[in-house]
Amino acid sequence: MHGARFKDVDLSGSRYSDCILTDAVMRGVDARGIDIDDPWLLRDGGVLRVNGVDVVPFVRDQLLRRFPGMALMRAADPEGLRAAWAAVEHAWESTLERVAAMTAGTIGASVDGEWSFAQTLRHLVMATDIWLRRTILGIEAPFHPLGLPFDGYAEAGYDASAFAPGVPEYAEVLKARAGRLAMVREFLAELDHDELGEAKQNPWNPESSENTRSCLHVILLEEWEHLRFAVRDLDALENRG
Numbered sequence: 001m002h003g004a005r006f007k008d009v010d011l012s013g014s015r016y017s018d019c020i021l022t023d024a025v026m027r028g029v030d031a032r033g034i035d036i037d038d039p040w041l042l043r044d045g046g047v048l049r050v051n052g053v054d055v056v057p058f059v060r061d062q063l064l065r066r067f068p069g070m071a072l073m074r075a076a077d078p079e080g081l082r083a084a085w086a087a088v089e090h091a092w093e094s095t096l097e098r099v100a101a102m103t104a105g106t107i108g109a110s111v112d113g114e115w116s117f118a119q120t121l122r123h124l125v126m127a128t129d130i131w132l133r134r135t136i137l138g139i140e141a142p143f144h145p146l147g148l149p150f151d152g153y154a155e156a157g158y159d160a161s162a163f164a165p166g167v168p169e170y171a172e173v174l175k176a177r178a179g180r181l182a183m184v185r186e187f188l189a190e191l192d193h194d195e196l197g198e199a200k201q202n203p204w205n206p207e208s209s210e211n212t213r214s215c216l217h218v219i220l221l222e223e224w225e226h227l228r229f230a231v232r233d234l235d236a237l238e239n240r241g
Contacts, residue, residue: 036048042056069084072087081191084220088223088224089181095234096174107170109237111233111236111237117234118173120230122176123147126148127218127219131215131216132183141162144179145162146164146173147176196211
């Protein structure tokens with residue numbers, strides 16, 4: 001479908017998931033009600049024009065207002081990274097309190113086929129394991145059994161045997177998540193500037209250059225993006241009444 005052209009086509013109500021729409025051009029379209037979620041939009045050089053206006057600066061400002069501390073995500077030194085992590089932990093604490101006050105089924109509810117809140121926490125356990133325990137620390141068997149890999153993990157040829165099947169108790173998920181949060185916090189507490197530049201191997205692409213700093217940036221990105229997803233879906237669940 002690369003380079004496909006659509007003219008006089010009714011695409012209302014259509015849904016696009018895991019699609020590449022980079023440099024797509026829309027002219028004379030009725031875009032009212034479009035809902036876009038692009039985790040890569042705010043990276044360097046991202047542009048999204050609506051009626052000739054780049055709306056990326058507005059989107060960035062709104063996200064930084066809604067998620068205090070997100071601006072620290074690209075901190076470059078140990079002190080900044082420690083502050084960035086403290087902001088992440090505070091943001092998640094507030095969200096956990098919100099979920100605890102909602103109806104009992106909230107933690108397992110899915111919105112439009114997305115991960116539930118409990119599944120999101122499990123995925124972040126796995127993200128910590130892959131980027132801190134395996135990539136930075138070099139632990140041979142890094143995975144907590146309650147971690148949840150990305151969809152298609154096994155189909156892509158990765159060994160999923162470390163992950164327990166079934167749906168664990170929420171209390172166990174919270175325990176695993178708290179443990180991984182503490183691991184990052186403790187690692188950052190002892191981190192010095194010289195360690196930040198140590199070369200590491202990207203766990204998904206061995207040819208990609210990484211170091212301790214860039215791995216920590218990925219962990220922070222995972223935390224903030226999945227918090228954003230979680231808050232979005234919690235808002236939807238509350239609006240359902």
